[in-house]
Amino acid sequence: MENLRIGNKQLIKDINRALVIKWIRNHGPISRTDISKETKLGLSTVTNIVEDLINNKLVFEVGEADSSGGRRPVLLEFNYEFGYTIGIKIEENHIILALTNLKAKILNKVILSCNKGEKSENVILLIVEGINKLIEKSNIPKDRVLGIGIAVSGLINGQKGIVIRSSLLGWSNVQLRERIESEFNVPVYIDNDVNAYTLAELWLGYGREHDNFICLSVGAGIGAGIVIDKKLYIGQFGGAGEFGHSIIQVNGYQCHCGQRGCLEMYASEKFLEKEGNLLLTQFEASILKNSDFTFETVHKAALGRDSLALELFKRLGEYLGIGLINMINSLNPETIIIAGEGMIAKDYFLPYAKEMADQNFFSKANYQTNYYVSELGEDAWVAGAALLAINQLFPIPIYNDSLLTSLQITSLGNEG
Amino acid sequence: MENLRIGNKQLIKDINRALVIKWIRNHGPISRTDISKETKLGLSTVTNIVEDLINNKLVFEVGEADSSGGRRPVLLEFNYEFGYTIGIKIEENHIILALTNLKAKILNKVILSCNKGEKSENVILLIVEGINKLIEKSNIPKDRVLGIGIAVSGLINGQKGIVIRSSLLGWSNVQLRERIESEFNVPVYIDNDVNAYTLAELWLGYGREHDNFICLSVGAGIGAGIVIDKKLYIGQFGGAGEFGHSIIQVNGYQCHCGQRGCLEMYASEKFLEKEGNLLLTQFEASILKNSDFTFETVHKAALGRDSLALELFKRLGEYLGIGLINMINSLNPETIIIAGEGMIAKDYFLPYAKEMADQNFFSKANYQTNYYVSELGEDAWVAGAALLAINQLFPIPIYNDSLLTSLQITSLGNEG
DNA sequence: AACTTACTTTATTCAATGAAGCAAGTATCA
DNA sequence: TGATACTTGCTTCATTGAATAAAGTAAGTT
Incomplete structure (x- = not known):
């Protein structure tokens, strides 16, 4: 409460x-x-x-x-150099660590490789190693690190600091925060990667001038971060924004989550793969015939006017549009920011998505929702991870619970 | 901001x-x-x-x-009798007005009939008449009425006090607040009817002990109110919670809103009508053959074990379950409260809905969402409308904007 | 020299607060 | 029974400490 x-x-x-x-x-x-x-x-x-x-x-x-x-x-x-934070992104086969100042400006970066499907315990050891390496490399005293933020794909309980389930990493119920916190004795915050990216948009991008938006990531999967009144809404246990698993097709494609017809199966890379292979018979001439279907390969094909690629992106765009409609109609956001690896091919699917999404419930009453293509680069993921920590250093001090970590700074004035 | x-x-x-x-x-x-x-x-x-x-x-x-x-x-x-508020619900063919104390307890009620599809101007005149009648009947001085709340079905911009669009009433862009406010010189609040009901749950029902939930109304249409941290979330212009128009079936039934495949076409009374008529050929023996399809008639038929009625409710339940999944996966609420006229037949469709909804994304990680059947009666709609006003009388005074109407009360202390 | 703008010092204000006091009960025991 | 000690609820009052308005100082322009 x-x-x-x-x-x-x-x-x-x-x-x-x-x-x-x-x-x-x-x-x-x-x-x-x-x-x-x-x-x-x-x-x-x-x-x-x-x-x-x-x-x-x-x-x-x-x-x-x-x-x-x-x-x-x-x-x-x-004084953005009053202290530092470390932002970490755990990916399938590498870990990215960045030291940032209190503006989330990246000062130094370390990237470590790890095996796909590596056990969580080994990854944690790698992270610890990486943090130490980063601090050493940056030549700053350890106690100037005021917080650590970690972005992980999957279902995260940020309050408890637990990775509930990450299908990408193959983890479940990993007490990530506790492990890192006990190692460095510094507050550690973990959250979903898209939430971290959303924080980056909130503080460094579009959100600098806006209070309400949804940030949608289109890539290997579909994820969304919800910002209400300049605050990230996380739901009961951190699971808000799983729009990727909203159902847009009754009895549709089987999703890895167990459901059928999830948006993620129709508007992420998984769709290119699934639908691409199905359509191959109709598009014998496609150069994708012996290729895999990723945003990168299909995009390349589309650049060469490959008709299968174009068709795939058209369909993906239309399905994505339906996903957008559902977001708009249920949350009525001011703006939807679209980001993610998939955006390299944005010219080939976004127009279809927008056209579809503009058919939403509110548009009939002449209330427009804005679309905005994220302009932050790749670094925004780790910067956002760092912001998970920075965010907690200067809270609005009107609630009792927010005092735990921020006290260090906001009450310095009482000592002198 | x-x-x-x-x-x-x-x-x-x-x-x-x-x-x-x-x-x-x-x-x-x-x-x-x-x-x-x-x-x-x-x-x-x-x-x-x-x-x-x-x-x-x-x-x-x-x-x-x-x-x-x-x-x-x-x-x-x-002193709940410090003043009074008036809650009003505008329905298709009548207007319900209730005088309440500051606990939203209904002290007196007036119900006026009006024609279906009546022009907004005439309805406004009726409302004015009704308010006067109610005050007179209750024998209280006019200036003890501290606020008026009006619940209207449709898309409402509460901040501006405008009915943007109500398909049930056939209104669009009606400046309802301004008209009533100028008549009585008392703050008037308007909102979507489901939001009003949600407020009733928040203050008088389930919400007395819970901070986060979604209140879903199943009836002639589908509507939802979203409560986050004990506050009603209304979206950019009051349109949050239009889950009824989230799309669950690509190229599905045509909805009156212009979209196709809206949840409202699959889980409200509209579904009974549409699907019922389609299925009649397969269920020749049904007693619904020459009847209309409302929750009431189909429920009666179900009580008599009519197999068409049972099949309709089964299908409605399953579709509703998909709607619930989408709510759960996108907002991750602690609880979903289900209410509305449709609940008279709850025994015939809710079990299917729950079974389907329990397949949601989070349940795989053993995180359960609770379902709760609203226990508030019919009066909760007008009580909730009154709460639209009561709510504004005692705000938490930490924001600048909340002072406009509450000043009357919270600063009385400065005079003495 | 007159005026502006930026900042500092100082005395005042006022709501919360802890301490002391008052009010009104119960428990104990001669 | 009733005198005393103790408990709990509430009030009064001097103190505290943050914001603040007003007056003063600093450093520029016209």
Whole structure:
């Protein structure tokens, strides 16, 4: 249950400190006066808080801006190097680790190979090794790492820190957080990979200026992250956004999840494979005849105007459109951001998807949903993983439960 | 954008007043000491706030509880008759109006008939007439009505107070709130009827002890209300929860909304009609042969073991199950509450729906979703409509925007 | 020299709070 | 029975500490 804090001086202080930090983080470099104007906090209040933040090295004065007829404003900037976080993405056959500053900017990267289907225990050992290597390579003191975020594909219970099930990795019920946390004594956060990507969009991409959207990943599978009021919605145990397993066809293709007719079987790489092989007989001339069906190979074929490839993408697009309709009609998002490996071939399927999706329930009432193609690169996955941790360092301090990890920073001011 | 208030004394005061009110509302009769213990507010703080509330007649002392070795605790109870609200449900051929106290308890009811397909302007006039009649009948001063809530089936933009589209009523773009508000000079809230019912579940039913659920209504159509963290999620413009128009069958039955294969065509009364007529040739002996197909008629037939009726409910149940799967997989709710007129026949279709729905993505990982059959009666629709207004009277005052209407009450204390 | 803009210092305000006190009961025991 | 000690509930009051408005200082432009 959401436990709102009671009103007292400490709450005032925490809220206003967090507010000032937020403004400097999101809009810095910025002057004290501007913070005061924007937040409606009294100027002297801002002065006091900023002094405190500077003493704690969370904020720096970085120079002066031009005057417009009076004393020059002193510009403040957040100290993104106050500490570091590590973002990790576990993939089928390698692990990507990145050291980031508190802006989720990647400062250093380590990529380790591992065998496909490797046991979780061995992967954990690899991760530990990778973290150590990364810290050493980056030449920073270990205790400046303030948090670790790990992105894993599959069903994740972030609160408990458990990988419930990952069909890609072949894991189930792995206590990932506990293992890494005990090794480094630093808060560790884990979440679904698409959720991590969604966080990257929220903080570094589209979400910088928007509060509500769904981020849909089209690739080997289908996944989605749901952002409501600038917060990631995770559901009862972290399983929200499994749109890939919404059923769009009664008695449709058998899905690996046990259901039939899942969207994932119609709008991800799995569809290219399945439908591609079925259609081969009708498209004898296709250059895909002796190839496998991945976004890459089919895309290449499509570039060469291969008619099987074109047909596959057309069908995938139309099915994806139905998936989009279901998202729109059930959640009514402002925008759907589309990302994932599949987007290399976006020109060949997105138009069909959009055309189909525009037939949604709301469009009849002239309420449009926006589509937006993610512009973040590959690095967004690990950056998003790092954000799993960064996100927790500066929470809005109005709830009781959010204090556990953030205390380290937000209450530094009480000591001095 | 959610605009968090800045920290100052007024915020402290508002939070703590709201907190005390909440405890008395939800757990009264309760003593000052117990409030202090539960909220962690200082006892003297509670005393002060309570004094204020009593002066403003928001709270009453209602007697003493037994002593357990010391002075008897003085019990406080919320004054649910501090004011009244009016809940209204607009149906196809009548309008139901109810006067409620601030607990959404129905004190008086007026039902007006109107023609099916009546123009919105005439219906509005009827509503005005009904409200006046209700107030007169209840013998209360007009200015004790603190808010009016109206539940309408269809697509509603609650923020703007507009009925965007209601296929049942044949309305589109009706400025309902503005019209009623200008007539009575009292805040008016409008929302989708299922959202109103969901609010009733949230405050009067299942939600009293739970924070996250989806409330699904099975009747003439299919609708759903989504509760996240004890708050109704409404989407970009109030259209969240249109699960009825999620597509479960590519190229399926044509829906009135323009799409094909909507859940609403497979799991509401519309399905009984459509599929019933199609199946008549195979079930020559059915007593439904010259009947219409409503939940009522088909249910009666099922009671007589009519095999067409049984088959229809079986199929409806299975399709409904697929709808449930899609809800579960995309939102991962703790519980799905099922309600609506269709539930008279629940014994004939729910078992099939549950069996199907239990095949969802998460069940493979042993994470169960709960189903719960709504126990609120017919009155819950208007009670929920009243709650649309009541809900806004005592908001958690941490956001700037929530102050508009609640100020009347929460700042009474500043005057005395 | 007058005006602007940016920031700091200082006295004030006010809601929460802990401590002390008051109110009104129960338990114990002569 | 009733005097005393103890318990529990509530109130009063001085203190605290954060924001804040006002006055003062710094450093620029016109």
